[in-house]
Every structure is written in structure tokens, then in C-alpha cells.
Amino acid sequence: MDVLSIGETMVVFAPKEVGPMRYAHDFTTHIAGAETNTLIGLEKLGIKTGWISQLGNDELGYKILSFVRGEGINVDAVHLTDDAPTGLFLKEKNRQDQTRVHYYRKGSAASLMTTSNIDEEYVAQFKYLYVTGITPALSEDCKDTIFHLISVAKKLNLKIIFDPNLRLKLWNEAQARETLLNIISLSDIVLPGISEGAFLFNERSEKKIAQNIIALGASTVIVKLGSEGAYYENDEHVGYAKASKNVEVVDPVGAGDGFAAGFIAGYIDGLSLHDAVEQACNAGALVTTVKGDVEGLPSKEEIKQLKNNINTDDVIR
Template sequence: MPDLITLGETMVLLTPSFQGPLEEASLFLRSLGGAESNVAIGAARLGTSVGWVSRLGKDPFGSYILKRIRGEGVDTSRVQLDPSYPTAVMFKEIKAKGNPHVYFYRKGSAFSRIKPDDLDESYLSQARILHITGIAPALSQSSRETIYAAVEIARKHRVKISLDPNIRLKLWSIEEAREVLLDLASRCDYFLPGEEELNLLFATTDRQEWMKRVQAMNLPCTVAKLGEEGCMVIDGNGCRAIPGFPVDQVVDTVGAGDGFAAGFLHAVIQGLSVDEAARIANAVGARCVTVMGDVEGLPTREELDQFMGRTAQIDR
């Protein structure tokens, strides 16, 4: 059985073959994108045994996603194919500067119809960590109920729970997101927010203020992503800054947070300390931004060692 299980929706990702307005694009490159499957693929490439639980349309896009993720070594045995509802689609608009603009077409998708009865308790109960994000609870009432059911199963069987809030304000209001995500965070062992998400959750841009608010929640472990600065570990031993890894050129930031989570969870499962896991997470996230695509920049263990300077890269 997998050591790490992720639960969430994956979409077909269509990216224009050129930089510029999406409305002018006529040729697209196909890939896939989904925070939870990104984490699954990232951890699998590093050598962790991973399972992904989801629901796809029984259509060509669903077939493509299933084959692609299975081909990465991720267990997809608990993925259901729904003949009545479609696989979701997303488009990425590439800009010369700044983050890409992403458009989602996921309303009424197969995953939005997932329900608690679709979960296999015996499968979830044997994992070491369950990883969820704040995306699935925003998609529909039934998907929210499914996430809460998965969390309760994990708690019942003493499976550790990881949460990346992944706030998507195109899906719900900040007020609703704040209520649900802070509640979910209180049930988790590893909380992996970005600084912008903490600003939204606590309605402040003062770093010292949200650090105090996180400490007041008494969570087992929070690792706050700080971009190029690295991250901040907040736990029972206080607050510690873990430096980031510099990169020469940022190509695509989408998926870097998922890479961070994959690196962190992989390292925790390997038995490393939280601080060392955070350092590895920083490296994976930094490596991701140097490559175009949600999953294309996720490194193998060998590539990660080279990026971190642990081994030399032989080019010829």
C-alpha cells in the first residue's frame, strides 16, 4: 500500500504554443494539471510510494490523465471513471512577465460529483500521510464532504494529514475559504501555506502578525512558503527560517508549491527532520520554477541531488 495518498481533481492542461493573449492562440500543447496529482507525481519521482484518489470523466481526456499519472509510478487503483460527467479542462495564458493567467473549466466535472461513499477506508487507513488541498472543498458540497470524510478516516487510523490551502478565489469567497481552511488546518499535522495565503487567511500582510496567529493555533507543524526567501517552520520548537535556493531565471511558477509539498512529504516519510524536509522542499520548489509546465519541472532524486549540489552533473 502507498505511504502517501493524495485526493483531488486533475484537469487536462492546454497551453498556447506562443507567448501572448489566449484569444489569439490557435495551437495548444497538451499536458495535465492538478495540485494533488502534481504532489503525487513529484513524490513518486523522488522514490516515495504514492496513491492518488480521484474521479475522472470516462472520456479521452480522462483516459489520457489516468495513463499519464499511472505511467509516473503512482497507484491509480482508486480512481473512478464517470460516464455521465466530463473531465475538467484548464488553459494557461503565458505572459512575458509575472505569473501565468489560468482559466478553469471544471463546473459540473466528474470530480465535483465525488462523494464520501466513494472512499475506500481500508486503502486510506494504511497510508502514512494523507495529503489534501483547499481546492477540492471549494468545488462542490459533495467534494467538500468527501474531503472531511477522508480527514476523519485518517484521524481514526492515526494517519498523518497534510494540507496545502491552495486558495482559489475563482471558486469561492475568501470568507468561506477562511472558515473551511482554518477548520481543516486545525485537524492536520502538516500545514503548508504560502505567505500570500496566510495574508488572506488572517487578513494581514504583517508577517509577524500572521506568525503569531499561526502559533496561537497550536498546530503540530506549519511550514510557510516564502518564495525565493525559502520557508518558515513554525512548531512547538518555535519559528525557524530555512533559506531558499537561488535560480538564474524563473520560467513558470505554477506547480512550484506542489513541488514544495512533494519534497517535504517525501523527506518526512524518509524519516528526516522537519527542518531538513523543509530544505529539500525549498530545493524542489526552486527547481520547478526553472521549467515550463505544472509537472515537467518536478525532479527525480538524481536531478534533485544535482540541483542541491550533492552530486556533480556530467554533461558529456
């Protein structure tokens, strides 16, 4: 297998109505979690993946497990527990079409993960470990588990890919900054956004953000610039890439996870750094054309259509 990740995935309840959640009556549900979003994106791009997590032994847990397994992700390291429920979150939209998220994950099954959830023999089956800054924010045990997993992965010569994925609703600024910087120092490839660079280094220049991260020990940095694409830097290459075509944004949630999937798949497939980042930009753009966190994750064919500037609405979607 290729890419391993660890983290919490939840059931999302989204009201059909626009406006405050308190007035909502009808909801749709879907599955979302930053790490599994990216793993699903990788599976759609032909990369084999596995997931370490913990779910409640409840209906929401079964729903998530069935969905993730159905997307092709190996779930041999997912544990079901009777000690805590599966996490969930609510997603509302206001009149300006802005999304607001309400988490219900404190004390969830995933937040109770410990180092005992890490099986070294399982980790040894992979070549890359993809981690985000969300999982260590869930609890002290989760933070310890992340660092333990990274240590095991490095011992087994896995490359560490890190997306800071800052979530200040989950922890305070001092804890977040210290932990994210420590993980960066242990990572090979880092995928920050400008806002995360500003938080970590008090810098909004993509070049200075990349230089700060490389100074901490990472070999490759890709700084996400939203609709402007991304800046990339390593010892051999420096430059910019962006999506091949502007798209109509329907739902921006999940774009960063699609970006990560597009980049990692391109990197594993041996694309040049520029082409891998361009693929990441195209994947992230396509995610935004469909409502939902994973529903818009593209196939290689869809990315190819966008790169060739073919009208993807007519051809595929």
C-alpha cells in the same frame, strides 16, 4: 504505501503564442492538478503514493488516468463516470510573461465526488493524507467528502498534511476562510504561503501566521516565502531555510506543489525539520526551471546536485 491524496486533475491546453487566448491557433497539452503534481513529485523522490479522484469516462479522462498511472501513482481509488466530463483548463501568457488561467471545471466529474468515493480499507493502506484547499472548493459534495476523508484518516492514525492552496476563482471569501480554518484545525502539518496567511489571519508576518496556525491545533507549520525560502516552526525548532542556489525561472507554475513534495519526502525520510524544508525549497526552485506543472519535478539526484552547488544545467537537465 506512504502518502494518499484526493483531488481533481485536468488536461491543460496552452497556446504556443503569447497573447490573448482568442487569437491562439496552436496548443500543447499536458496534465496538471495540484494533488497529483505533488504525488508525482513524491514518486520521483521514492515515496509511494495513491490518489482518490473521479474522471469522466472520456478521452481526456483516459489520458489523465494513463499519465498518472505511468508516473507510479496507485489509481485503484479513481472512478470513471459517464455522468460528467473530465475537467480542463486553459493557460495563456501575456506580453509581460504573466500566466493567466481559465478553468472549465464546474460540473466536472471530480466535482461530483461524494463520501461514497472514500473506501476505508484503501485509506488504511497509507501513513499520511495530503489535502489541499482546492478540492473542497469544487462543490459542497467535495467539501463534505474532504471532511469525511480527514475523519477516516484520523481514525486510522494517518498524519494530515494540508496546503491551503487558496483559489478564490472557485468560491467566495467567506466560504474559503471558514473551510480552510476548519481543515487547519484538523491538520498536523500546514504549508501556507504569505498571501494565504494574510487572507486567513490578516497577517503578513510569517512568524505570526505560524503562531496562529499552531494555536488552531497544528503541530508543525512551514510558511512559504517564495524566492526567499521558507519559515518553519514547531515545538522544538524555529528557523528559516532557502534554496541552495538561485535558478533561472522559466515557468513558476507548480513550484508550490514541488515544494510540498520535497518537504513531505524529507519528513518521511527522517530529515531534520530544517533539512526537510531546505529540500522543499530546492525542489520548488528546480520545478521553475522547466515549462509545465510536473515536467520539472526533480529527482533526489537533481536536488543533491543543486544542494552541492553544482551547475545542474550542465550535469542533469
